[in-house]
Amino acid sequence: GEFLNLDITPTPRWDLINLDDYGSMVVQGTRGCPEKCTFCNIPALYGKITRLKDDITVEMDALYKAGWRGSIMWVDDNFIGNADKICQVLEEEIIPWQENHGFPFGFNTQASVRVSDNPRLMKLMLQAGFDRIFAGIESPVKESLKSMGAQKNLQGDTPLLDKVNTLQTAGFEVQAGFIMGLDTDPENIGEVMLEFIRQAGIPIAMVGPL
Numbered sequence: 001g002e003f004l005n006l007d008i009t010p011t012p013r014w015d016l017i018n019l020d021d022y023g024s025m026v027v028q029g030t031r032g033c034p035e036k037c038t039f040c041n042i043p044a045l046y047g048k049i050t051r052l053k054d055d056i057t058v059e060m061d062a063l064y065k066a067g068w069r070g071s072i073m074w075v076d077d078n079f080i081g082n083a084d085k086i087c088q089v090l091e092e093e094i095i096p097w098q099e100n101h102g103f104p105f106g107f108n109t110q111a112s113v114r115v116s117d118n119p120r121l122m123k124l125m126l127q128a129g130f131d132r133i134f135a136g137i138e139s140p141v142k143e144s145l146k147s148m149g150a151q152k153n154l155q156g157d158t159p160l161l162d163k164v165n166t167l168q169t170a171g172f173e174v175q176a177g178f179i180m181g182l183d184t185d186p187e188n189i190g191e192v193m194l195e196f197i198r199q200a201g202i203p204i205a206m207v208g209p210l
């Protein structure tokens with residue numbers, strides 16, 4: 001009946017695999033997502049309150065000792081789910097660890113475009129070694145965003161395209177996920193979506209039918 005504390009999560013047994021067989025490794029700092037997107041099972045599966053591990057550098061230590069150098073994805077459900085705490089972790093733990101070890105890892109993660117509204121978080125992510133963000137843009141059509149409960153992309157007066165550009169200007173490559181096939185989609189949703197992806201300069205787009 002309760003979501004467990006992540007501090008009891010065991011450290012992965014990286015010694016059981018051949019690291020040379022992989023192009024990227026993973027760590028997880030948080031679970032849960034406060035968003036209310038109707039198509040997503042994460043809040044029901046992992047909770048609406050973002051829970052953080054006590055010390056994510058334990059997993060980074062394990063990967064480092066196993067000999068891994070290179071790309072690591074933070075597979076958090078929504079990296080910005082608890083932005084204040086994440087900023088603290090980046091500043092007090094991740095950045096110092098990277099500096100002390102000569103920046104052996106490059107990070108990427110998945111997060112809502114709300115990241116673009118938080119200059120401090122963007123700055124700390126870049127300092128920590130993040131260079132790619134996979135964002136759930138979902139749709140360039142406002143009515144479709146409303147119908148799927150994707151308030152994360154509707155808040156404020158800044159257009160979605162500008163939010164993506166803000167992240168790119170800061171120094172991130174923005175990859176994105178899209179959904180098509182909603183009742184609120186216009187008949188030319190394919191063309192509308194493709195034009196948005198081109199204008200936004202998104203190099204990798206995961207487009208799926210509802």
